[in-house]
Amino acid sequence: MDDSQEIQKVFFKKLIDGDFGLAKTYWFYGVLVGLIGQIIMLGVEMSESIALVIITILAALTYNxxxxxxxxxxxxxxxGSKIWTVLAKITVALGVIAxxxxIIILTNL
Structure with missing residues (x-):
């Protein structure tokens, strides 16, 4: 495993474990990176490469x-305040539903 793979492994482990804290994990890695990902997805969807679209969707799904x-x-x-914990968990639950x-819609196409 080279250094870049090790860094990615460490990053995703820290992300999954919640080591970045609630605010940074939600607002930076969720909202901001998610918005950037949506913009990238729009560009990819405009391409004519089905393989690229599928790879991008799978990468986005894995990251999400x-x-x-x-x-x-x-x-x-x-x-901190319990309301932020509750709101974050509600958002995650809604994300899982979405x-x-x-996935159901994509598999029925």
Whole structure:
């Protein structure tokens, strides 16, 4: 395993474990990176390469699952106001529902 693979492994482990904290995991890795990912997805969807679209969707799905698990775990560790923990977990639950419906729709095409 080279250095870049090791860095990725460490990053995703820290993300999943919620080590970045609730605010950073939710707002930076969830909202901001998610927004950038959506912009990239729009560009990819405009291409004529079905393989590229599928690879991008799978990469986005994998990242989103890691980020949602990380948000849930960061919420479990959060020591501030309980409302932020509850709201973060509601958002994750809604995200899981959205991903589930997306998978159902994509597999029925």
């Amino acid at each position: 699952v890691c980020q949602m698990i990380g948000t849930w775990n960061a919420a479990n560790r959060y020591t 991903i589930t419906f997306t």
